[in-house]
């Protein structure tokens with residue numbers, strides 16, 4: 001892609017974003033960066049008065065956040081990342097640094113201070129390149145900051161409190177979110193908008209370009225210093241990583257004094273990912289611009305892409321290419337016993353989707369496929385992909401009926417209508433059982449690190465993972481916290497089949513399995529209970545049964561819940577909202593809803609970490625008795 005070879009430079013690297021901020025995750029993901037999220041545990045408590053300027057404080061905090069994650073990942077024997085990115089956003093007004101408000105009163109103080117005035121938003125960013133020498137971590141830090149000026153309108157008391165009660169200010173520097181309701185408070189913005197939201201993407205790309213493409217001297221005059229290096233510059237310096245068809249069909253040139261990119265083909269993407277179709281008349285004046293609904297087309301094609309992924313996984317094409325290296329379509333077709341023309345079309349589709357690469361030697365796996373689609377890779381999602389095809393695809397084909405009736409269509413897809421149909425389906429035969437457990441294991445494995453490291457759990461020694469299935473999360477926990485002992489509590493049918501999922505790590509003897517039904521049987525004693533991907537599946541009544549049991553655990557013990565947490569509008573993230581369409585008896589909840597639910601059963605100090613990956617994490621503590 002012409003626009004992001006700098007980002008493309010990071011494709012083969014293990015990039016970690018050391019931030020829990022969902023906004024940073026979204027900005028970087030939208031820019032096409034592939035990364036893991038490991039939120040930093042660095043406490044933002046540097047002495048502000050020891051810094052000559054506010055931005056120095058933000059830069060140092062960003063650096064410490066990134067270094068803490070780099071060190072932790074290295075020390076905990078997790079694979080050392082190649083690059084860790086940390087960021088810190090602060091608001092400054094009249095020499096004072098404002099961070100996230102601690103409570104509503106604090107938010108009120110901040111916002112009334114900003115009312116009617118101009119303030120600065122600084123985001124400090126640290127890019128830490130890591131390497132491991134003789135088992136020691138070596139780091140190289142590049143840091144920078146960006147300043148944006150924002151002016152607030154005069155805010156009435158009523159508006160101020162309405163805004164505070166919306167809940168939006170609490171996790172945001174200065175107590176506002178310019179990208180959402182807070183946008184209504186703003187009169188003007190001078191500078192990079194995304195810098196206010198939490199990440200200065202433009203300057204970040206420039207920094208990457210500086211790091212990865214030090215420009216040859218004779219081309220220096222082509223680079224405009226107040227903008228991302230022009231598209232032309234990217235293409236020249238992209239080591240041939242650009243998609244060749246992009247290069248030929250869209251010779252981009254940047255108009256001077258304007259950020260608009262004109263393409264000679266007449267087609268060019270604008271900031272929304274839509275195409276502006278512009279028609280140049282003979283005298284060069286643009287006559288007509290219409291928007292092409294790319295997003296809509298992507299939605300229309302979504303099902304085709306999913307099915308191409310499912311079928312190529314089912315045919316084990318990614319395993320084959322991993323084993324044999326680049327292959328022609330004819331050889332692949334012979335090996336998978338499929339037609340040549342059909343196979344070629346499927347391989348081209350997978351290439352278009354970024355799962356395969358194609359060159360004169362034939363087709364080979366893209367990094368994404370090697371990492372996640374090869375069936376025996378460390379982080380394989382192969383079994384989960386098959387589960388999506390075999391189990392979820394048929395369910396979603398009955399969506400219209402599901403919406404009309406307001407019920408799950410399990411009976412249509414599985415052919416029976418019983419209360420415990422889901423469990424029946426999953427455990428009806430040894431093969432089904434193994435397949436279901438493999439699917440759950442593969443998805444649990446790729447989310448386990450996020451869940452296990454969202455909070456510092458080192459104080460907990462005796463842990464019980466309720467419904468922990470194959471123990472994927474339990475094994476990750478004992479890897480990170482060597483003092484921990486984890487009991488996985490699950491149905492007898494599950495527990496008798498877990499041996500094949502045991503990894504060969506050193507702490508595996510600290511994981512135990514205990515069989516039982518968490519709705520009916522006594523739960524093992526523990527000082528930390530875990531419910532990962534459990535609550536969203538069950539009815540209010542069943543959740544009541546389960547949480548009532550947990551509510552009598554000893555005061556001071558904790559409960560960790562891993563779920564996708566919805567925003568307060570209940571429309572984001574889309575994957576959770578889409579999952580709700582299966583109409584199980586359960587439901588997805590927002591942060592506030594989880595908080596209220598957990599508080600109802602005597603858990604307090606509810607903390608929520610939005611990881612931006614599949615699962616967010618909630619930690620709460622059982623209230624000490626007052627008598």
Ligand SMILES: Cc1cn([C@@H]2O[C@H](COP(=O)(O)OP(=O)(O)OP(=O)(O)O)[C@@H](O)[C@H]2O)c(=O)[nH]c1=O
Pocket residue numbers: 018019020021022023024039040044065087088089090091100121171172173174176177178179182196197198
């Ligand atoms: C002004 C403004 C800020 N923010 C958010 O404020 C947090 C700053 O806090 P931080 O300490 O820099 O980051 P964090 O959220 O604690 O995450 P982490 O990087 O883990 O420290 C970040 O979230 C930003 O998006 C918005 O979403 N919109 C805005 O208009």
